């Protein structure tokens with residue numbers, strides 16, 4: 001079970017809602033993924049324009065927890081404003097804090113992310129900051145009191161998978177709140193790898209929305225999640241430098 005603040009989820013997969021070709025495919029992909037949490041960019045979703053198409057109107061929203069995110073924000077001030085807008089419109093009090101510091105890499109601005117997280121915590125939000133895989137930053141966010149940490153696997157939309165598993169494992173090792181690997185996932189094996197490292201969940205979007213068959217990929221992500229988590233719980237064998245026979249011969253008579 002994944003616990004974030006007061007919320008509990010059976011699924012450890014969080015799905016973004018952007019860049020799908022059409023609503024029908026998106027709806028099927030969401031169902032197939034088994035996700036219970038859908039994140040969406042408050043600024044890009046047409047929630048305040050009633051005459052514009054809005055994916056949230058296509059699904060039974062009561063089945064999902066909606067996680068507004070502050071995508072598009074470049075300062076703490078903007079992120080806080082977006083989060084407050086989402087809360088005021090009756091959406092979830094959880095917020096994924098996303099403050100981008102670089103247009104080319106879409107990597108988060110660490111200073112503004114810290115600032116925004118602190119302000120939103122003071123306002124009573126359940127705060128999930130998207131961060132780089134910086135170990136010290138993750139600790140500082142945790143010390144502020146955030147409810148989950150969301151380190152990137154690699155830059156958003158690149159599908160490069162986990163580029164720094166060592167940093168990720170350090171973040172997971174020191175974490176006292178859930179660690180949700182967010183962004184850069186390319187395929188189901190990346191999800192499995194994140195879970196094997198001990199992550200509590202994975203958030204992804206492009207790998208499903210941009211796949212040739214988004215519905216099939218959504219299913220693959222769900223299975224990758226389950227396999228990775230089971231493998232983590234089972235406790236893998238230590239990696240050794242030298243071989244050891246799989247069928248030891250000691251004690252066996254050859255005559």
Ligand SMILES: CC(=O)[C@@H](O)[C@H](O)COP(=O)(O)O
Pocket residue numbers: 015016017018039069071098155156157158159182183184185203204205206207
């Ligand atoms: C949807 C969302 O929140 C994205 O900002 C997120 O980081 C997903 O990234 P990918 O599209 O690389 O999976």
